[in-house]
Amino acid sequence: MQPAALVTVENVDRSFGSVTAVxxxxxxxxxxxxxxxxxxxxxxxxxxxxxxxxxxxASAGTITIGGYDLxxxxxxxxxxxxxxxxxxxxxxxxxxxxxxxxxxxLHGLGRQQLPQAVDRCVERCGLGDVGNKLxxxxxxxxxxxxxxxQAIVHDPELIILDEPTVGxxxxxxxxxxxxxxELGRSHSLLMSTHILSEVQAVCSHLLIINKGERVLHSxxxxxxxxxxxxxxxxxFNRPPDSDQLARLAGVGPxxxxxxxGYQIEFSERQTGIDALLSASLEQNWxxxxxxxxxxxxxxxxxxxxDAPASTATADPPAx
Amino acid sequence: MIALAIxxxxxxxxxxxxxxxxxxxxxCALLAWLFLLRIDQYVLYQSQLLALAHPPGVTELVxxxxxxxxxxxxxxxxxxxxxxxxADQERAQTLTLLTSAPVSLTSIVxxxxxxxxxxxxxxxxxxxxxxxxxxxxxxxxxxxLGAATLGITLLLNSYLAVxxxxxxxxQHPAAAAMLSFGLLLTLWLLESASAxxxxxxALAQLSTLTHFQALLSGLVNTADLAYFVILSxxxxxLTVLRLHHKRHCS
Numbered sequence: 001m002q003p004a005a006l007v008t009v010e011n012v013d014r015s016f017g018s019v020t021a022v023x024x025x026x027x028x029x030x031x032x033x034x035x036x037x038x039x040x041x042x043x044x045x046x047x048x049x050x051x052x053x054x055x056x057x058a059s060a061g062t063i064t065i066g067g068y069d070l071x072x073x074x075x076x077x078x079x080x081x082x083x084x085x086x087x088x089x090x091x092x093x094x095x096x097x098x099x100x101x102x103x104x105x106l107h108g109l110g111r112q113q114l115p116q117a118v119d120r121c122v123e124r125c126g127l128g129d130v131g132n133k134l135x136x137x138x139x140x141x142x143x144x145x146x147x148x149x150q151a152i153v154h155d156p157e158l159i160i161l162d163e164p165t166v167g168x169x170x171x172x173x174x175x176x177x178x179x180x181x182e183l184g185r186s187h188s189l190l191m192s193t194h195i196l197s198e199v200q201a202v203c204s205h206l207l208i209i210n211k212g213e214r215v216l217h218s219x220x221x222x223x224x225x226x227x228x229x230x231x232x233x234x235x236f237n238r239p240p241d242s243d244q245l246a247r248l249a250g251v252g253p254x255x256x257x258x259x260x261g262y263q264i265e266f267s268e269r270q271t272g273i274d275a276l277l278s279a280s281l282e283q284n285w286x287x288x289x290x291x292x293x294x295x296x297x298x299x300x301x302x303x304x305x306d307a308p309a310s311t312a313t314a315d316p317p318a319x
Numbered sequence: 320m321i322a323l324a325i326x327x328x329x330x331x332x333x334x335x336x337x338x339x340x341x342x343x344x345x346x347c348a349l350l351a352w353l354f355l356l357r358i359d360q361y362v363l364y365q366s367q368l369l370a371l372a373h374p375p376g377v378t379e380l381v382x383x384x385x386x387x388x389x390x391x392x393x394x395x396x397x398x399x400x401x402x403x404x405x406a407d408q409e410r411a412q413t414l415t416l417l418t419s420a421p422v423s424l425t426s427i428v429x430x431x432x433x434x435x436x437x438x439x440x441x442x443x444x445x446x447x448x449x450x451x452x453x454x455x456x457x458x459x460x461x462x463x464l465g466a467a468t469l470g471i472t473l474l475l476n477s478y479l480a481v482x483x484x485x486x487x488x489x490q491h492p493a494a495a496a497m498l499s500f501g502l503l504l505t506l507w508l509l510e511s512a513s514a515x516x517x518x519x520x521a522l523a524q525l526s527t528l529t530h531f532q533a534l535l536s537g538l539v540n541t542a543d544l545a546y547f548v549i550l551s552x553x554x555x556x557l558t559v560l561r562l563h564h565k566r567h568c569s
Contacts, residue, residue, distance in 0.1 A: 074566075075421045085419075089416035091332055093331075094332065102324060106321065106325075106420040108321070
């Protein structure tokens with residue numbers, strides 16, 4: 001039997017005036033999943049996050065967390081998650097520790113548990129050196145960490161992060177991803193982003209929405225084999241004709257690109273790569289580059305929206 | 320109690336903002352000036368007052384008008400303190416911290432209210448210190464002083480409740496301040512209806528000034544106390560309703 005889902009979203013609609021932000025959205029998140037919630041800017045990601053955390057009422061549909069209806073039993077439902085909104089809700093006049101202490105209290109931690117809980121999440125989020133600094137004086141990267149820290153101080157079952165890496169520099173993004181990956185090992189996690197590589201780096205499941213509608217919900221492992229045809233870029237010192245390449249075993253369509261190389265789709269990946277390498281050696285094409293082109297979100301979108309409806313709405317297998 | 324934790328945080332962040340200290344210092348300076356002015360006048364006319372059969376005391380001539388002015392001055396000041404509570408937090412998107420936590424809306428509203436009440440306590444201590452500084456020099460009418468203190472405390476607490484409601488109605492702090500000032504001034508001015516003939520006189524019973532004046536004159540009447548308690552509870556209730564509406568009704 002499939003275990004009860006931690007979060008269920010059923011036929012949820014939300015419109016602002018005449019604009020529909022979320023349309024008939026349904027999905028579920030099971031315990032232990034790390035769900036990446038992906039979509040271009042303005043797709044309705046943040047609206048959905050606000051709906052799931054009960055900060056915005058749905059126009060229609062129901063949302064339950066841990067079996068509690070968010071509208072009927074908001075308080076027990078809220079005990080189960082920690083939430084980082086797109087703008088971290090930080091009290092700038094407080095020190096990091098004061099703030100986390102307050103957040104712990106808000107989530108009902110007792111006097112005995114509080115100091116330990118604050119210490120643990122300060123350490124976990126790498127805030128040890130800035131614990132007694134005012135939040136207003138921290139850099140954006142550290143403020144984002146404090147934002148994550150306030151979402152995990154009470155060790156919730158579910159962590160909900162809305163675009164946790166937006167506006168950070170590459171090093172900070174890397175550090176935050178590292179942190180999220182660690183959190184994902186011990187918690188269920190729902191994270192929104194508009195960066196595909198972030199989902200690939202961190203998540204076990206993927207939910208894509210576009211214009212407020214679900215486009216795809218799948219386990220990441222299934223996605224690699226079925227949905228996304230990864231293309232390769234090859235470059236040579238003495239380039240052959242595209243016809244010569246296309247004739248090789250396992251090689252699908254070949255198209256030249258602007259830099260004088262080729263974009264190759266393999267019908268059978270391993271056979272194709274082997275054939276390409278040996279042909280390059282035999283005929284002295286002098287292969288200089290062979291690398292997979294990870295599809296950008298836009299390409300993935302095009303592929304998915306072009307795909308037949310039956311595969312696009314396939315549900316993820318039970319964990 | 321979560322409401323107490325929220326109250327503590329509200330007070331703490333208020334006391335760390337320059338707004339609190341600018342308010343405290345200017346209110347204190349203004350009231351002290353009015354106080355000294357009254358004392359000067361009292362000393363000037365003291366000999367003539369003694370000629371009267373029942374001369375009014377220093378409490379009646381100095382303290383009552385001082386508290387009366389404080390009621391008016393703080394009507395302009397307290398909306399600036401209360402405007403932060405919801406409007407400012409909503410604008411800075413920090414209110415999400417409270418509304419996403421497993422905390423009832425009532426606890427949030429009560430917590431914030433208690434927090435700014437504690438700040439109001441500071442203002443009241445400063446205000447009360449002025450008449451009390453006279454204890455060594457002259458005889459105060461402690462009965463009258465007590466009634467007046469009760470009156471100003473209740474009045475200012477109702478200002479805070481109304482201001483809190485106004486703050487929950489908009490995301491613009493300045494608009495919230497203007498709104499609560501407008502509401503409070505209207506409630507205050509309704510007193511003038513008592514001068515009109517006919518049914519409109521009943522309107523004066525809705526005025527904060529009518530009930531405040533009764534307490535200032537030393538009359539502690541259940542009706543006046545109930546008025547302020549009901550006004551405050553009504554405003555706080557409306558604030559909870561407003562937050563509830565925002566959360567549950569699309």
